[in-house]
Amino acid sequence: MVIGLGRFGSALAVELASHGTDVLAIDSRPNVVQRLSGRLSHVVTADSTDVEALRQLGVADYDRAVVGIGTDMEASILTIANLVDLGIERIWAKAVTDQHASILKRVGASFVVLPEHEMGERVAHLVAGRMLDYIEIDSDFAMIKTEPPRDLVGVxxxxxxxxxxxxxSVTAVRSNVDGENAVFKPATPNTVLMYGDVILVIGRIADVERFADSL
Incomplete structure (x- = not known):
C-alpha cells in the first residue's frame, strides 16, 4: 500500500501499478483521490492516523507499505505507528529532514528516504563532473555512468x-557500434572500449569521483 499521494507517493503508486503490482493507495484528500482514480484501481480516501480506519480497509493483509507523507510530520509518525501496530513488517517512509528520518526509524520504519536531499546530492555530482549519471548505492559506495577516458579506449x-x-571497476558497457539498439552488457577482462561507448563504473565514492575528475 502507498499512503500519502503527493508528488512522491502518487508517482510511486502509479509506477508500481504500471508494472502489475497490486496497490492500495490512500490519501486523506478527496480531490487527490479523485484525480488518481482513473490511473489506480484501488485508491481510497481515509485518515491514516486513525488505526480503525486502516483496519477497516484491510491494511493488515498487506506485507509492504510506503508512507509518502512528508510535510505533516505528526501524521507520518502516527501513520507508521499504526502500521506497526497492525503488523506491517516492511515499511518505507519519506522524510523531509534528518531529524524526521531519525524519528521515523525509531517509530518502526524499516527504510527511510529523503528524496529532495538525495536528488540534490545526485545532481551536485553530475554538475561538478563529467558523469552522465550518479547513483549512491551505500554510504560510501556509488555507481556512475560516463564515457571511457582515452587511456581505456582500444585496450x-x-x-x-x-x-x-x-x-x-567497469561493470557494464553500452557499445556505440550498436547505435540506437545498444543495451548495457556485462564487462569482462576481454572487453575493448571504443570512443562513444557508455560505461558503468563502481567503487568507493571518493574513488569514482577521482576517476570522474580524470575524464
Missing amino acids: PLGETKLPDQYNV
Missing part, C-alpha cells in the same frame, strides 16, 4: 591499470 579492460590506479 582490453584486463590489460588496463584501472583497478590499481583508481580502485574502481
Whole structure:
C-alpha cells in the first residue's frame, strides 16, 4: 500500500501499478483521490492516523507499505505507528529532514528516504563532473555512468591499470557500434572500449569521483 499521494507517493503508486503490482493507495484528500482514480484501481480516501480506519480497509493483509507523507510530520509518525501496530513488517517512509528520518526509524520504519536531499546530492555530482549519471548505492559506495577516458579506449579492460590506479571497476558497457539498439552488457577482462561507448563504473565514492575528475 502507498499512503500519502503527493508528488512522491502518487508517482510511486502509479509506477508500481504500471508494472502489475497490486496497490492500495490512500490519501486523506478527496480531490487527490479523485484525480488518481482513473490511473489506480484501488485508491481510497481515509485518515491514516486513525488505526480503525486502516483496519477497516484491510491494511493488515498487506506485507509492504510506503508512507509518502512528508510535510505533516505528526501524521507520518502516527501513520507508521499504526502500521506497526497492525503488523506491517516492511515499511518505507519519506522524510523531509534528518531529524524526521531519525524519528521515523525509531517509530518502526524499516527504510527511510529523503528524496529532495538525495536528488540534490545526485545532481551536485553530475554538475561538478563529467558523469552522465550518479547513483549512491551505500554510504560510501556509488555507481556512475560516463564515457571511457582515452587511456581505456582500444585496450582490453584486463590489460588496463584501472583497478590499481583508481580502485574502481567497469561493470557494464553500452557499445556505440550498436547505435540506437545498444543495451548495457556485462564487462569482462576481454572487453575493448571504443570512443562513444557508455560505461558503468563502481567503487568507493571518493574513488569514482577521482576517476570522474580524470575524464
